[in-house]
Amino acid sequence: MTTENTVNEENNEELNEEVNTSEETGTNTSSAFEIGDTVRGTVYKIEDKFVKAHIEDSDFEGIVPISQLTNKRIERPEEIVSEEDTIEGIVIKVENEEDRKNVIFSIRKLDESNAYDSLQSAKDNDETITGTVMEVVKAGLVVDVGVRGFIPASLLSDAYIEDLDQFEGQELEVKVEDIEPEKNRVILNRKRIVEAEKTEERKKQLESLEAGSIVEGEVVRITTFGAFINLGEVDGLAHISELDYSRVEKVEDAVSIGDKVQVKILDVDPEQERISLSLKQAQASPFDSFLNAHSEGEVLEGTVKRLVDFGAFVEVASGVEGLVHVSEISHEHVATPSDVLKEGQTVSVKILSLNEDSEKVSLSIKETSDRPAREEQGKVYRDDTEDDGPTLGDVFGDRFKDLDI
Template structure:
């Protein structure tokens, strides 16, 4: 049943009631009738004055004298007008019966939305809801101007977001609900949420709310608090939440820190995913904290005991080990002697023979034996030698031999040597 139907029905009942009441049961004396006419004339003048004093939009107060199923009736203070409030105008909340909100003898404030000016009938159609909404809009506009946080109750969950009661019906789009994607909006049903005003247009009944801003502000405050508590050099636990080609981002609570690819492992890392995966729980050492820029530099490898430290505990100078040639450079070869531990074989320590370039005698990936020449705990360096694992091969000396014939008969004479020279002499 519409409001107009309700009001029409009420009008008919009221008129029938008035007809019955005005049916005379006994004669009225002439003097009384004259006085009555005078009194009626005065009342008519007052009513005419009263009629002209009400317009749509006027605010009134009254007292509830009847609560019906679909509307509320109230006496307007200081007048003989009756106010009728349809159930849809009692409140902006969904109700089944007006008595959920008002009761007889309640004092109400409302706004006039229609004036009924009929003969011997003085009715105002009122709205408590509109008056409350007008006040709510004024409060919401002030909240937006002052960037205030307000509270609202979720009235309805729809596909695009949440309908929220903030005095009027407001709407939080899903994109403004959180700083992260929210898959299940139903979790917010009937909850009271803190929000900020995003946009408001009273004429269009448009109220857009923003919860994301509050979450971002809260998280920023949390990040600053945590950043101030982080100590450079401390070791903490974190979770890998994102990987890039230059490193891994590790969540420490309300802040993410970056472990550069060079800080993921003591072994050489070509791809970040070879060292860590999203979801891994890792211990990290805090290398640097920049509170102003919210940056934290982390190291996974430095949170662990280094392979070199383990190596020097287990090995000494003079030991011979198996190693793998990892890199060849002009001045020597880097040989891995343990996971994460490489030592240098200087070019002069490759062979007992002269080596012009390491690649002349070695290949990357080649398995070789090396001897530890020295271990430097301070610098973390290991000096190795290949030639010390082999013995020098002594080359036999090359002696020049002269073969002579010692027999006399084979000895040359002076005549054999000088004969041709003497024959031409004139002796």
């Protein structure tokens, strides 16, 4: 064996021994780190603008700039880490020189990478996550969900919210609406959660409402056919005919938006989320008071409220109207009630009947006066002819006297 071969063998043995030693100790003495690698280290020094750490299983020193510690705004690294803390991050730069072996790494980027994975999973599975409002801007809220997410004002609630400042610093439950990691874009949705919660609350309230019960509500909307009244999580409709015992021409005459009212639940349809309500039936019926104070055959004064083809409705007490049928208006034949009566006219009426079950009152105007006596006038039949024969008057005169002609 030549001297040259002997030297080479010795060098190879030394090299193999060095490699084996490195493998046994786990020390990385080569430039094995690449940008994007994940490294772990122990903090041993904290400066104003960066943190230094011993990289595990390596003779490299790790440096984390303050901007790479977190996505939150901080003044000093001590707000995030302490000495002896174990930290982990993604390599963003490698400095492997003769007198310097450093890796610059980012805790923030690793947190963001993990957060994006978690957010994508939450979106795919329609999961609810929690975030903290970091900033209020004109168009919505900036929320920390591991990365900076954004809730547009239109996706904040199912109703318009004027004051967004009330949410600053709050923890909110949200859904992931859209995510684009490459653009650092995360759109969040709180509206869907609010809607789902209200749907569940409506379902519970609908199941708890019972027909016949009296509850309090607030008038929230008025239409030509009635008023919508909010009972908490659900709205019910009080038809115009159920607003008052007196006839209501316009809904606005009976209620106003914002009024607090007592209502009786007439019917509940949970499947259609429909509730029928009555304001008048939540109050004492004026008919009951009228029934206790008056009886059939009694004569009293009333006001003509409405004229219809078949008669006239006369108000005999507040909230109590009775019908005077066209046949009960006068002893004389009446073809059309408006021929002899006017709305607003005061008339005397006699109570013909009181129906407690239907709360109906039958009235008569003609029964308050006597039937006029018929005048009998004799008919004189004359015959001016010179004929001496019997006339029709002579023959039938006595028979015609009883005829009303």
